[in-house]
Every structure is written in structure tokens, then in C-alpha cells.
Amino acid sequence: MKTLASPSFRPLYDQIKILITQSLIAGEWRPGDAIPSEIELASRFHVSQGTVRKAIDALAAENILVRRQGKGTFVASHAQERPTTRFLRVSPDAGAIEFPGSELLSVSRERAPERTQRLLDLRAGATIFVIRRLLKFSGVASILDEIHLPCALFKGLEENSLRSHRGSFYGFLEGHFGITMIRAEERIKAVAATADQAALLKVAAGSPLLCVDRVAYTYGDRPVEWRRGLCLTDNCSYINEVT
Amino acid sequence: MKTLASPSFRPLYDQIKILITQSLIAGEWRPGDAIPSEIELASRFHVSQGTVRKAIDALAAENILVRRQGKGTFVASHAQERPTTRFLRVSPDAGAIEFPGSELLSVSRERAPERTQRLLDLRAGATIFVIRRLLKFSGVASILDEIHLPCALFKGLEENSLRSHRGSFYGFLEGHFGITMIRAEERIKAVAATADQAALLKVAAGSPLLCVDRVAYTYGDRPVEWRRGLCLTDNCSYINEVT
DNA sequence: GAGTGGTCTAGACCACCCC
């Protein structure tokens, strides 16, 4: 009886999944590109097509790859987002799904506060870009955003290019800096609006707001963005499916 | 060349999945039970083991079944919930994951309000049980719950049995009424506490609270519970992963 | 050792897309 000692057994498809992820990190295939066909990958990695399939299935389930029957398998992209933008769980209570308008309030370069440092794995003293925005549904100010991005990763970020971009913010980051967000963790609280916040959202000071703190991750579960969204929920809600 | 006309093609594993779901609805296997082995199911449905596997994989991904290598596949249950109770996304900011204590405030029988009627597909005039609870983390009142359950589905629900049960509320429903929740949809807003709510949660009237509205579904995506949780987020947060 | 789920393979065929 030979038990073959399997300390830390790793299924083949898991290793393939890691290899594909590494190619994504290395930029071998860019967002929107087709990756090689299953048969090609199978021969490259010397495994059967079924094993490659299972690896791709897992990555597709994580929204990192997108399969399109008859065409191929593609690297997920924020560039051509149609319905609601990914990650945005807030939507108006009435009316069709809608892409919010964005008004840029300010862009600055600052020392990362302690929390941002910790959550984004930055060294002490690291600098970040701080972006403040006001999002509007049908012209009504609804969300006040503060976004923190490490300067080291987003070199050359400029107010002008931020102002001139169309579409989703993550699509902008993907296009200009080659950084694609694949998932995010959010912590939500209810808070009272400060005077400044209330003025921007056109409500009374002390009004209850949703406070949504988010850390967004790119390939390899690397945290690269922190943001706080203060959301007026008189006419919209944060929607979530729990399983 | 025969194209065989495939109007509304349904993969086999999808049909198997439906058959298994129907057995669950019919109560052929109860929560916590093992279902027949893959080989048995394959021979029962006259398909290969691989096809049964794919159907079970899908149900396991939805947390309806639970696979345990070497032992079998089991019907998911709320009965022996260990870590945090399923569906509860709120947890204290500091300290270990914790099962909240529950204080029953009231149980009554009422006409379903319009919203509950609509969300639970009830006929006009249907009656519901209304349960009010106060949940406490480490003894600190944190969540005020109002739960609506159709009387028709939860016949004989009594205050005494509610008071005497231990463990999770959904575990109680599963044990006494054979109804297992498999998923829920939540809509979250920030609201100001009314005087009554504030008194129960021991905060000032007007304090911001998370308002979490939930519809919970059982097998076959049938809505069977509506609830509203008002949550004090001074020391806890609603945590969510976005993908 | 017997039984269960988990992995991996090889091959046939279908559905979809595009040329």
C-alpha cells in the first residue's frame, strides 16, 4: 500500500488557474483581448482540455474572464460597461437602471492617512491621490465620493484627463494605468451628514447617509484603491443578494 | 445537413438540477440528510455520473447542497450553524465573530400591509405573523427586527415556542415548519431613528440607523419572509463582498 | 476494504459565430 504522501496536494486545474492569473498580471493578455483557445492552452500546459476548462470556469465565476460561445474567452474589462457599472450597488428606487453623472470636485496629492496605509499595504509616508466627486442620478446629487489611489501605482494621474474621460471611473483607470479591479470589499454604516457634506448633497445637516467604505483589489488580490461613498438614500438604495 | 432545430435547448444537467430541486421541495430529503450518491442518482436519471456532478455542483454553489468528501452530499441546513449565522451580514467592528443574543419583543397576527403582500405574493387580505425582536451583540442592543411571515405557511407559530428556541431564527423555522431559506435580497437605506426605536436601542431620537429590508426565498425561488432590520452601526458594520 | 466525492483524461457531438 503506497500512500504517496500528499502534503499540500494542489489540483492541476488550480495550478493552471494560477498560471493564467500570472499571465494576466504580466499583461500577456490585456482587458478586452481574447486569450488562447482551450485547446491551445491545453497543449501549452500539457493537460487535457477538460482541465483547462475547469480553470477557466473558476476564473469566469470570479468575473476575471468572460466566455463567449463560438467566439472565445476574453479578459474582463471595465471599458465597455453597458448596464449598471460593476461594483456600484446603489441604484434609484424608481425608473430604469441608470449610469450616474459625475462632477469632479477636487484632485490632490497627500500623505496617506493611517487607515489607507494599512488597508492598501502602503509604507509609512507613502503619498496618494485624493479625488473627490459628486455623483448624480438624473441630475440629483446622490453620492459624495472620496477616492484614495497610491501615487506609485497611478503615476501621472492628472485632473485634466480625469475631467475629460467618459464612462466609468474603473474603465478610466484600466485604460490609463493598466490596472483592472476584479473585486471589492465594502463595510457599510449609517452616519449623520456634516455641514459640508449636507451642503453638497443639498440636505439638512445631520441627515442620515449611507457610508460605504470600499477596498478594491486587482489581480492576485492586491489592494489598490480605498474609497468612501456617502450616499443619500431618499430616492435610491444599496441592493444586495445574500446567499 | 440536419440542424435538428433546437428551440429552447435545455442542458441535461439543468434538467437534473430541476429534478433534484423538486425532490427537495417534496421533502424527499430533509435538511441535514444525505442525498443518494452520484452513482445512484446517475442510474436513477439514466445519465452519466459527470452530468449528475455538474447539477450537484450548481446546487452546491447556491448553498442548497453541501458536499463532504468521503461522506456524501447533504441537504444544507440552518440547524447546526456554527460561525456567524447565514444571511447576517452585520458584525461587530472589534472582537471575534459572534452570535447575537435575541430578545423577543412581541408576536402578533395582522393583516399583511400592501408592501408585504406584494413582495411575498400574498392575496389581498392575507394574514401574517409580525414578530419584533431586539438583537444584542455582547449585551448591547444593536438591531431592531420586524419580521413578517404568512400565517398560511407557518401554521401554529406560537410565542412560547419562539421564546424557548435556541440558535438561529431560520433554524427554528426549518425545524418547526420545514421551510428552509436558501437566499435573500436586501435593500439598504440610512434612516433617522424614531423616538420609539431610539428608546429601544438606547440612542438619541434622530440618530442615523441602517435600514435593511429583506425578502427571503425558499426552494424554487419562492418568497416566504419579509423583514426590516434597523441597525445601530456605532460599533458594527454591514459587510459585503462585491464582484 | 468498501464507499463516497474529487481529479483527470480522451473522444464524440452540439450550438454558436464568422468568413
Added chain:
DNA sequence: GGGTGGTCTAGACCACTCT
């Protein structure tokens, strides 16, 4: 028609659990 992903099968072997 040729390429791609999607389905289905049959069989071998591995890993885990229990007796």
C-alpha cells in the same frame, strides 16, 4: 466550413471517511 466554447459520456485513478 472551420473554429470556438458547451455538453455528455466512460473510465481510470486519487483522497477522504468509516468500519
